[in-house]
Amino acid sequence: MSEFFQGNPLLLIYNGKAIENHLRQAKISHEELEATVREHGVKNISKVDMAVLEVDGNISILSNNFHQRSIKRRKVHKEITKNQ
Numbered sequence: 001m002s003e004f005f006q007g008n009p010l011l012l013i014y015n016g017k018a019i020e021n022h023l024r025q026a027k028i029s030h031e032e033l034e035a036t037v038r039e040h041g042v043k044n045i046s047k048v049d050m051a052v053l054e055v056d057g058n059i060s061i062l063s064n065n066f067h068q069r070s071i072k073r074r075k076v077h078k079e080i081t082k083n084q
Contacts, residue, residue: 010052013033018033022053047063
């Protein structure tokens with residue numbers, strides 16, 4: 001994934017629609033994207049004007065519906081195995 005952080009920002013949502021090939025390229029699931037949108041205070045993806053995966057790993061959300069722009073660091077989820 002380091003190639004994303006060295007290159008250009010990647011558009012994930014435009015005009016309320018997720019850009020599927022960019023999500024696959026960034027290895028971001030719909031569930032993760034929806035959670036990120038909610039963390040930014042936006043109800044759902046359809047209310048987002050633009051979401052951008054920045055080169056530093058942050059996801060920026062721009063939404064005129066909520067008159068806000070916010071940036072949150074993308075959380076890296078690790079698989080935790082339980083030893084029994």
